[in-house]
Amino acid sequence: MTTTHSACSVHSAALAIDDAVRARREAGHDVLHLGFGEAGLPVAPGLAEALADAHLRNGYGSVAGSPHARTAAAGWFVRRGLPTEPEHILFAPGSKPLLFALLAAIGGDVVLPCPAWVSYAAQAALFGRRVISVPVPSEAGGIPDPDLLDQALRQAKADGARPGVLILTIPDNPTGTIAPTEHVKAVCAIAERHGLALISDEIYAELSHHGTAPSPVQHLPDRTVVTTGLSKSLALGGWRIGLVRTPAGRWGRRLQQEVTGIASEIWSSLAAPMQAVATHALSDPPDVTAHIAAARRLHACIAADVHTRLAAAGAHCRPPQAGFYLYPDFAPAREALRTQGITTGTDLATTLLDRHGIATLPGSAFGEPDAALTLRVATSLLYGATPQQRHTALTTEEPQTLPWIAPALHRLSSALGEILNVTR
């Protein structure tokens, strides 16, 4: 870390908004929380039992994970079309520490799509690395526009940067979209030409609304590392279960060793009871896969409803394809917003929170210039305030009509209408 104190004045924007909302609620405010990517659903059947049954596992285990857990994870990837051995797997308390360790091990400056998830750039800053930020194409986020990537890399090198690793998010947070296969292929070819390693953050892969998402590992198998976890598909953010699949081959073996070394010095291992949970969940038992399928349907339904409302309010917004995010751009309403004193994404998010009690994150949290009138809208905390409400949302046919969801959706439309002076 080259700029110790300044680099450490970071605080994940996503977690910060969650803390801020919690504080407002504790002070008695009614907040509609669209600011945080928590899956907001109950624990799948079988997982509580797996956790409780593991209470005898109190000893330190292998850094990378137990043979059982690594074997289950390898099988999980194999069933999804990726030949994988247990020794390619490493578990951690979330995928965040794995991304951190991968950046440490791979080295070099970090190439990101713009917008990109909040923590990639923050982690790069902790290492004093440069970020080379390349806009996403209009079709979908999570991937640099292939037409801009090569030029951006040449320019960065000319400016003295040493690009080492490109991070893709497929499906994407913040845009809730899936990069098309031809873009993934094109980006892999450019990355290979420039000698970049690829980190493919696929933590939303199980939540593709329809069909599956393409993975760069199909196109650049020896240099692509896949990270994932159970926080999103199984709504286990609070259980902190992440894993990485390193590639076969010499580079991948060395990387696995180095990440294991770093893990041993920073976090030792994923908690053994959580490894037991992962072992169960990653074996794809029918009740777990049914739970994920129900979650997928719910996410798709509510995200589509919110998309309609954002479009009605006049925003540009890519139709959601995965997970529980939308990324509206209010540029078409720039003039109307200016009359309200709103000229930046931060202004817009602040107005939504202060005047309407609606929490979102501005695009600047994801690397965009603040002049962009973009927001990330997370829909997954709409599902209910109690386990019972969430369970109902998960199992009902038309969740958008539920009495605790419909008013929240209406409140969003009203607030946008008021801010944008749209008669509805």
Place this chain on the structure above:
Amino acid sequence: MTTTHSACSVHSAALAIDDAVRARREAGHDVLHLGFGEAGLPVAPGLAEALADAHLRNGYGSVAGSPHARTAAAGWFVRRGLPTEPEHILFAPGSKPLLFALLAAIGGDVVLPCPAWVSYAAQAALFGRRVISVPVPSEAGGIPDPDLLDQALRQAKADGARPGVLILTIPDNPTGTIAPTEHVKAVCAIAERHGLALISDEIYAELSHHGTAPSPVQHLPDRTVVTTGLSKSLALGGWRIGLVRTPAGRWGRRLQQEVTGIASEIWSSLAAPMQAVATHALSDPPDVTAHIAAARRLHACIAADVHTRLAAAGAHCRPPQAGFYLYPDFAPAREALRTQGITTGTDLATTLLDRHGIATLPGSAFGEPDAALTLRVATSLLYGATPQQRHTALTTEEPQTLPWIAPALHRLSSALGEILNVTR
């Protein structure tokens, strides 16, 4: 990280020996494992229930920990004589990530006692920081010799180093000893004069065999950060529960903020079910404190027995005062060892493992020159191979006579006798 690839070729020596022993055992070898600081005891009553009862807590929580958990931890410190508010507490998956985040936040080169726990220097290397290593006094480890510290700091500064933080381990790993209060006081005064922050790693504090250990926080309250966890006192290494107490005052508040920021980007939070376990354990319920008291007695008894055997074999070894470690120095037998081809600590550890199936760690793993004929001997994996054996060891009057412990102790004496040509 300035030297990315080389810095990452680390692997915690402590975890590496554990992995190596596991592999040997899987290959059918009978290994006496004295290489790893795992507390080797059953889970205390009430903790399994706390874990199971927390299965509904699947959402992300506050980065620093839940209000319940932070309040319980503050109370725990208050009952141990340290005024502490919940906002001074931050939880993490182990104390290791906290030490890492503290080094990141505090900045500067790292002053360590020599020998010191394996991961301090490795973490400093990950940040490209220098390590200023100062020998411990003859009385006890975990603290630089006060007579050498001032001079070492002056010399380091003259050499261009920028000492920023001093890490103390009280009680100590690897020596199993407790720094005397007057040394702690003297070291605090020197640290203050040089503007150093102090990290006091007190993870063994509950395992002081007799009486309590002194804390530098009593002498330098505004600049001392205390780290601890449940891995040692409650044998919960595999559950990964660590916490830090940052000081009151401006510096402490800023540090708490910065560590929270770093935590939010690297690990998000301690798993919520583990926070529930911590909340219960740190409230000092009688069955938990009785469990710790029994563990303390067992550790003291076996460590004392092993100390007698090491002394009989001709080693210099400080009498154990806390935890489950001894740190014998075989320098008095240097000539006898040379006749066996053993001239370094690594030679000695390798001979013990290869010829006698006894795993230890050489002093070089703890920062000593390899010429030192020192070993760290951890006694806590002698207690049994099954939960039942461990439970018996924990509750019996004379654990050293148990049929699975006595032969292991004898095997250690025999091996040392054979290597050192001592007739016993």
